[in-house]
Amino acid sequence: MVRVGGRVTEILVVDDSKVMREMIVACLRVAEDFTFTHAASGLEAIEKLALQAFDLVVLDLNMPDIGGFEVIEFIRGQDKLHHLPILVVTTRGDEGSRSRALGAGASQFMTKPFTPDAILANVQSMLRPDGAESP
Amino acid sequence: MSHAFDASEFLAGFLVEAEEHLSASTMNLLAVEASLRKGENNPRAVRELFRSLHTVKGLSAMVGIEPIVDIAHAMETVLRKADRAAGALSAKAVEALLAGLRAIGERVRALSTSAPVAPAPPQLLDALAALEITKDEAPITVELDLEPGLLAKLSDAEKAQLIQGAENGRRALRVDFVPSPARAAEGTTITSVRERIGAMAEIVKVVPLSIPASDAAPGGLAFALLVLTDATDEALAAAAATTPEEIQTLHARRVDEADPLGEPDSAEEGVGETEGRRRGIVRVDVARLDDALERLSALVITRFRLARAADALAAQGVNVGELCEIVKGYGRQVRDLRGSIMRARMVPVAELLDRVPLIVRGLSRTTQKPVRVVIDAGKAELDKAVAERIFPAIVHLIRNAVDHAIEPPAERQRLGKPEEGLVRVTCFERSTNQLELGISDDGRGIDREAVARRASRPTPADDAALLDLITLPGLTTLDQATKTSGRGLGMDIVKRAVLDLGGELGLRTTPGAGTTFTLLIPLTITIVDAFSFVCGEQTFVAPISAIEEVVEVAPEALVRGPSRHSQLGEVRFMERRGEIVPLVNLASVFSLASGEEPKALVVRRNGTPLAFGIQRVVGQQEVVIRPLEDPLVKVTGISGSTDLGDGRPTLVLDLVALCGALSQNRTEVAA
Amino acid sequence: MSELYVVFKLDDAEYVLQASDVLEMESFGGATRVPGTPPYVAGLIHIRGRVVPVVDLRLRFGLPRIEPTLDSRVIVVQSGERTVGLLVDSAREIMKIAPEGLQAPPSWMGGEGDGFVKSVAHVEGSSGEKRLVMLINCAKVIGQEGIYVDERN
Numbered sequence A: 001m002v003r004v005g006g007r008v009t010e011i012l013v014v015d016d017s018k019v020m021r022e023m024i025v026a027c028l029r030v031a032e033d034f035t036f037t038h039a040a041s042g043l044e045a046i047e048k049l050a051l052q053a054f055d056l057v058v059l060d061l062n063m064p065d066i067g068g069f070e071v072i073e074f075i076r077g078q079d080k081l082h083h084l085p086i087l088v089v090t091t092r093g094d095e096g097s098r099s100r101a102l103g104a105g106a107s108q109f110m111t112k113p114f115t116p117d118a119i120l121a122n123v124q125s126m127l128r129p130d131g132a133e134s135p
Numbered sequence B: 001m002s003h004a005f006d007a008s009e010f011l012a013g014f015l016v017e018a019e020e021h022l023s024a025s026t027m028n029l030l031a032v033e034a035s036l037r038k039g040e041n042n043p044r045a046v047r048e049l050f051r052s053l054h055t056v057k058g059l060s061a062m063v064g065i066e067p068i069v070d071i072a073h074a075m076e077t078v079l080r081k082a083d084r085a086a087g088a089l090s091a092k093a094v095e096a097l098l099a100g101l102r103a104i105g106e107r108v109r110a111l112s113t114s115a116p117v118a119p120a121p122p123q124l125l126d127a128l129a130a131l132e133i134t135k136d137e138a139p140i141t142v143e144l145d146l147e148p149g150l151l152a153k154l155s156d157a158e159k160a161q162l163i164q165g166a167e168n169g170r171r172a173l174r175v176d177f178v179p180s181p182a183r184a185a186e187g188t189t190i191t192s193v194r195e196r197i198g199a200m201a202e203i204v205k206v207v208p209l210s211i212p213a214s215d216a217a218p219g220g221l222a223f224a225l226l227v228l229t230d231a232t233d234e235a236l237a238a239a240a241a242t243t244p245e246e247i248q249t250l251h252a253r254r255v256d257e258a259d260p261l262g263e264p265d266s267a268e269e270g271v272g273e274t275e276g277r278r279r280g281i282v283r284v285d286v287a288r289l290d291d292a293l294e295r296l297s298a299l300v301i302t303r304f305r306l307a308r309a310a311d312a313l314a315a316q317g318v319n320v321g322e323l324c325e326i327v328k329g330y331g332r333q334v335r336d337l338r339g340s341i342m343r344a345r346m347v348p349v350a351e352l353l354d355r356v357p358l359i360v361r362g363l364s365r366t367t368q369k370p371v372r373v374v375i376d377a378g379k380a381e382l383d384k385a386v387a388e389r390i391f392p393a394i395v396h397l398i399r400n401a402v403d404h405a406i407e408p409p410a411e412r413q414r415l416g417k418p419e420e421g422l423v424r425v426t427c428f429e430r431s432t433n434q435l436e437l438g439i440s441d442d443g444r445g446i447d448r449e450a451v452a453r454r455a456s457r458p459t460p461a462d463d464a465a466l467l468d469l470i471t472l473p474g475l476t477t478l479d480q481a482t483k484t485s486g487r488g489l490g491m492d493i494v495k496r497a498v499l500d501l502g503g504e505l506g507l508r509t510t511p512g513a514g515t516t517f518t519l520l521i522p523l524t525i526t527i528v529d530a531f532s533f534v535c536g537e538q539t540f541v542a543p544i545s546a547i548e549e550v551v552e553v554a555p556e557a558l559v560r561g562p563s564r565h566s567q568l569g570e571v572r573f574m575e576r577r578g579e580i581v582p583l584v585n586l587a588s589v590f591s592l593a594s595g596e597e598p599k600a601l602v603v604r605r606n607g608t609p610l611a612f613g614i615q616r617v618v619g620q621q622e623v624v625i626r627p628l629e630d631p632l633v634k635v636t637g638i639s640g641s642t643d644l645g646d647g648r649p650t651l652v653l654d655l656v657a658l659c660g661a662l663s664q665n666r667t668e669v670a671a
Numbered sequence C: 001m002s003e004l005y006v007v008f009k010l011d012d013a014e015y016v017l018q019a020s021d022v023l024e025m026e027s028f029g030g031a032t033r034v035p036g037t038p039p040y041v042a043g044l045i046h047i048r049g050r051v052v053p054v055v056d057l058r059l060r061f062g063l064p065r066i067e068p069t070l071d072s073r074v075i076v077v078q079s080g081e082r083t084v085g086l087l088v089d090s091a092r093e094i095m096k097i098a099p100e101g102l103q104a105p106p107s108w109m110g111g112e113g114d115g116f117v118k119s120v121a122h123v124e125g126s127s128g129e130k131r132l133v134m135l136i137n138c139a140k141v142i143g144q145e146g147i148y149v150d151e152r153n
Helices: A018-028 A040-050 A068-078 A096-102 A116-127 B007-037 B044-061 B066-084 B091-112 B123-128 B156-167 B181-185 B191-199 B233-238 B285-314 B321-345 B349-367 B385-405 B409-414 B448-455 B463-470 B491-500 B655-670
Strands: A009-014 A032-038 A056-059 A087-093 A108-112 B141-144 B171-177 B201-210 B221-229 B252-254 B346-348 B371-376 B381-383 B420-429 B435-439 B504-510 B514-524 B527-535 B538-543 B547-552 B572-576 B579-586 B601-607 B608-613 B616-624 B638-643 B649-653 C004-008 C013-018 C022-027 C043-049 C052-057 C073-079 C083-089 C092-099 C117-124 C130-136
Touching: A009 A018, A009 A040, A009 B091, A009 B435, A018 A032, A018 A116, A018 B007, A018 B044, A032 A040, A040 A056, A040 A068, A040 B181, A040 B191, A040 B201, A040 B221, A040 B448, A040 B638, A056 A068, A068 A087, A068 A096, A087 A116, A087 B044, A108 A116, A108 B044, B007 B044, B007 B349, B007 B638, B044 B066, B066 B123, B091 B123, B091 B349, B141 B156, B141 B409, B156 B171, B156 B201, B156 B221, B156 B252, B171 B191, B171 B233, B171 B252, B171 B321, B181 B420, B191 B201, B191 B221, B191 B233, B191 C052, B252 B608, B285 C092, B321 B346, B346 B349, B346 B385, B349 B381, B349 B385, B349 B420, B381 B385, B381 B547, B385 B420, B385 B435, B385 B491, B385 B514, B420 B491, B420 C130, B448 B463, B491 B514, B491 B655, B527 B601, B538 B616, B547 B572, B572 B608, B601 B655, C004 C073, C004 C083, C004 C130, C043 C073, C043 C083, C073 C092, C092 C117
Parallel strands: A009 A032, A009 A056, A056 A087, A087 A108, B371 B420, B538 B649, B579 B608, C013 C130, C052 C083
Antiparallel strands: B141 B252, B171 B221, B201 B221, B346 B381, B420 B435, B435 B514, B504 B514, B527 B538, B527 B616, B547 B601, B572 B579, B601 B608, B638 B649, C004 C013, C004 C092, C022 C073, C043 C052, C073 C083, C117 C130
16 A cells, blocks of 8 residues: 555546546556546646646646647646656557657656556556655 | 456447547548548648547557557558658558558447457558658748747647638637636636637647746646637637737748758657547446436436325325425426436437448449438437437448449449439438438439339339338348348348337339438437326336327227237227227237227327227326347337336337237238 | 355256356346247346346246245346346355366256256255256356347448
8 A cells, every 4th residue: 555645645647538547547546545636638637737736647648639748848847746756658669759758757658558567566666766665 | 466457347438439539530531531632631630540540559459459459550650650741641541541440440349249359451451551651841931920939839730720720811819728726616627718719719729838826827827729710809718718908819920941840749749639629528428328317217206106196195185286386396307307318318410420421432442333422410419329229220221322222333324324323311300309311322213113023022002112012021122132231231120220219211212313211210219208008907108109199999889800810819990080990909919818998099100090909098107218128028019118116117118110010910911 | 266156946956057147136026027028038127227037947947837936036147248037936045166066967958958057066965965956058048049130241
């Protein structure tokens, strides 16, 4: 179980596919103190990030409105969001986007399809950057 | 694995989204083709296509459908190149991409019927891989007067779109929206603003901007919406929760040479497309709406209980005037709620017919007949459940039209017809609860005599009789079943699909000139006004719409006819306003204990009346019909079940279908 | 790993169903008959907001019809996409059977119930007595084969 300062961990899940968001949430749901907020577009994500505090963002790259890269750029351009962990989850087979995403400021990058364990482990390690505790 | 992830749980959602992307992609590809014919590129459609295929690929990978991943990946690769080449796609590429969409569609449909999913066809993958995409350079000589930070966020295509729009007389504007928690609490968010602006303007791009945080902008964020519009500043300002003064007009200025705009964005970023129409639309699984209806049915039942309890009190001499008013008001509220849910279930018919051009295209190619398709669906809407059931029938009629009805081009030329055949699909709301769908062609018409010869039956006297004949189970009008229409639905099944929905099928054909099939179908099927009645000691309900009249049967006025069909019991005849109406005992039809049947329900099918004798009418009420899907209980004339409040299922009868089954039986016996 | 099975009775014989296929077990208070269906279709019942057809297993297995008793049960099973109720004389017990305990049914188990029994098992009762239970083939009993028309291309 993950505890960040003894409070609930707020995760923003950004993907234009509702099914994909539900799948991501299903994978992460096992940690009881996670709560999830959905955003169906990059714009919606940016708005929520500006108005609300989150502990972590799970972000798709390929979206209508504005894409994931612009969301990363926006996050990294904000003082208060500078340290927000961003897990980019995108469709496999695009090595170029991995280096671009990490270069732009994503904290972690994983490709679909992913296993529940992999995404959960990634999220947990990102929330515990010191790696003090092992699962 | 610390916990299992069951992809099958998401399959239904996957199917819904995949179908949406496929249908949008088909439209986009057809738009690309249309542009191609005008010698233009369509970068916007190409990007949308890329985005859809990319999403389909990712979703398919998650639910483990490798063949779709492979096909979508190959298509995506082509589209990424095309996107980088400013949307350049050749006719050959369009062809290959269409084949790809078809291949994905087939696999999605296989999945939805739990059938095995075929691997990706290697020829298709090869054809996609072999496509060459070349870029044609078009230097930009006009620039927008925007602050550089904003300008840098626009792609060439987006700039061109704004500039062209302005040149064509529309206003190119920048409208800013500043989100805040207070606005979000009122429901004013970038999503709702985008939707409202999208309704009055073409949104080219939305750019997030960091601004100094203030009381008015606690998030330190603003969105700049760059739009093309004819709407007033006042209307736009209201939609974006700002003032008209804040709206900025964008001017184009000529530049001497194209700015070095840098490399086009990689596709992942390049797909940040602004597409306004879909925003603000919630995708809802029909099952959830069904669930809502289910819950609503409980309210409908409560209303009956209340009404019954009030009646009981009244019978004891209690003054129930006020109670009755409340029950009535409650009934109205339930009806309104039902109306809202039903509206949520409606889909535009135009959307349902999205795939038709693609189908016609495919058929046209297989049959080597040039065919033009005209669709006029207007604004009609249809319950999603009805839409899903009727679509296969529409497709079959279109297939028949292209395959059998439209003559080969040489023959058409000889006949003095345009070489290109015409298939027209029209749709309009005939009444508040009925939709008329028409599928016509300008082909050879149906040859009555030829059909009769093949069926070894007498030549039908009119179109109605001809329709009865061609919809007999197992009859094909061609000597050989052809590739395109030999499989799947026969005309008998088209008819069944229409009748199952409580609809009617019609035919008008002129030899040499063409054929029109009309499908009258109900807009919704789930809740109907119904009579409940007792027959053979069992309670049934039947939709009021199907019943012409409830009559008293006067035994002394009945005429006994020779009974040709002992199964139906006695067929008797009664006179009703100068018309002779056959009367059958419903209990005997259903092999139930039959007794006195002093009442009768008069039903009309194809103009011919039939009366079903019943014991007594119980009442009239709104019922929620649940279709009976299980093969164990699929019986002609029984369309579903409902709950009248006693907790037990009550059968819903389709008396018109029953009427049809009986008369068919009779014809067969007579023949 | 032993699996759980629901045991039910018809006449003197004991049958089992995989517990994972069983959605509900309810007492039987009568069903709405559907005219035009085979005699073994007892009719429709409501179970938790669903309308479910019920197969009278006595009639399906060629046994004489009896009046339902307080012991009569409807076992609601999920078979593929379908949800169907099975009306049985009684159903009270859950048992574990190891996979190796299941054997092919003897060939003489034919006649009316041909193919309805998938396998048989000898199990030991609570007081040590030997019992023979038959695992039924649900799909066959509710007539799954050949019912659906394939409309795909």
